[in-house]
Amino acid sequence: MTEDARPQGFDTIAIHAGSAPDPATGARQVPIYQTTAYQFRDADHAAALFNLQEAGYIYSRLTNPTVSALQARLAALEGGAGAVCCSSGHAAQIMALFPLMGPGLNLVASNRLYGGTMTQFGQTIRRFGWSCRFVDLEDADAVRGAIDADTRAIFAESISNPGGYVTDIPALAAIADAAGIPLIVDNTLATPALCRPIGMGATLVVHSLTKYLTGNGTVTGGAVIDSGRFDWSASDRFPSLSAPEPAYHGLKFHETFGPAAFTFHGIAVGLRDLGMTLNPQAAHYTLMGIETLGLRMRRHVENAEHVAAWLAADPRVEAVSYAGLPDSPYQDRVRELYPHGTGALFTIRLKGGYDACTAMIARLKLISHVANLGDARTLAIHSASTTHRQLTPAQQEAAGAGPDMVRLSIGIEDAADIIADLDRALG
Numbered sequence: 001m002t003e004d005a006r007p008q009g010f011d012t013i014a015i016h017a018g019s020a021p022d023p024a025t026g027a028r029q030v031p032i033y034q035t036t037a038y039q040f041r042d043a044d045h046a047a048a049l050f051n052l053q054e055a056g057y058i059y060s061r062l063t064n065p066t067v068s069a070l071q072a073r074l075a076a077l078e079g080g081a082g083a084v085c086c087s088s089g090h091a092a093q094i095m096a097l098f099p100l101m102g103p104g105l106n107l108v109a110s111n112r113l114y115g116g117t118m119t120q121f122g123q124t125i126r127r128f129g130w131s132c133r134f135v136d137l138e139d140a141d142a143v144r145g146a147i148d149a150d151t152r153a154i155f156a157e158s159i160s161n162p163g164g165y166v167t168d169i170p171a172l173a174a175i176a177d178a179a180g181i182p183l184i185v186d187n188t189l190a191t192p193a194l195c196r197p198i199g200m201g202a203t204l205v206v207h208s209l210t211k212y213l214t215g216n217g218t219v220t221g222g223a224v225i226d227s228g229r230f231d232w233s234a235s236d237r238f239p240s241l242s243a244p245e246p247a248y249h250g251l252k253f254h255e256t257f258g259p260a261a262f263t264f265h266g267i268a269v270g271l272r273d274l275g276m277t278l279n280p281q282a283a284h285y286t287l288m289g290i291e292t293l294g295l296r297m298r299r300h301v302e303n304a305e306h307v308a309a310w311l312a313a314d315p316r317v318e319a320v321s322y323a324g325l326p327d328s329p330y331q332d333r334v335r336e337l338y339p340h341g342t343g344a345l346f347t348i349r350l351k352g353g354y355d356a357c358t359a360m361i362a363r364l365k366l367i368s369h370v371a372n373l374g375d376a377r378t379l380a381i382h383s384a385s386t387t388h389r390q391l392t393p394a395q396q397e398a399a400g401a402g403p404d405m406v407r408l409s410i411g412i413e414d415a416a417d418i419i420a421d422l423d424r425a426l427g
């Protein structure tokens, strides 16, 4: 094996992928290319770019060098063929589904997803004529049973928000493969530091960059990473990728771009027409965040394991949902599929119910009461009195946001200080 063929480690990729010195100036850090447009060399160059015969920069709704650097880094970290960044995690979900779906078509998704995704899939996508069937991913027969001739994807979170439930990605990938449809995994809570879904058989990975990838609560962003492995031309179910595209003189994305088809389509049609573009400032902050992703995730996990174990042993706490606890029902799956840890987000149930939860939140000093997660700071939210307050107690329970439940996103402060704040706040 030559020196160059030696695969780089995760922490090296996190710092170097996509960040060659700037060709114009030699700037070692990726510059923020704060520009809307790029000058064409001549009329032929412009025509070739617009025909997708040559890759290059036209207009920053489509491509921007700072955003491209981030896309290259995310693709490398996830082991994908390409990535498209977008303006939020929710935008990334629409961008992932857009080439696959059409009126009358459906997707099959986990019934334990981030609340915002439940609303996006349960209600909003109906406006496009798409629909979603929510199933328990632990029930393989239910997943298979929900798939029909109009199903175009299975959607799951690697580690799910808010309960920290860990998904058996290889089992789901096998079901998706048998049905000839892609598996999409939201890897926001695990990040590629803890889980690489493409290596387990996923076709597409989506991210909210807003959370751990940036890591400090400064950015709203998203990304879709494509494995490059799905055969979009094997059936007539994915015409956006396999059939002639009228807006590009009948070009067929899969035939022309092969493993880069989904990524090219995402930029040339998705960003062009949906316009959910990430700005270069946000890409810069995320590139800076990713440089320390491996270090931060190791610390997030170490702190979460510590704090969860302390809470589980406390008599004021009824239950702790963290899959990384030694007595978690998911221990075998965690050992096999999530050996570097199960993230840093979990819920606790308090014996004192709703009133104990709101009193605890009111007494927090170090820990912030906010709706975000995946920040360097430890964050807490009582969903029943905030994000889920319009629901009945039964609906709150079904959504994993019961009145006695507080969600914690454990940060990278000193664990002893996080525990001291919780200890005092529990009263």
Ligand SMILES: *Cc1c(COP(=O)(O)O)cnc(C)c1O
Pocket (backbone or CB within 6 Å): 088, 089, 090, 091, 114, 116, 117, 157, 161, 186, 188, 189, 207, 208, 209, 210, 211, 220, 221, 222, 373
């Ligand atoms: C936050 C989040 C999203 C949505 O991301 P935004 O950047 O807020 O749009 C999607 N999935 C998961 C798991 C999340 O935590």
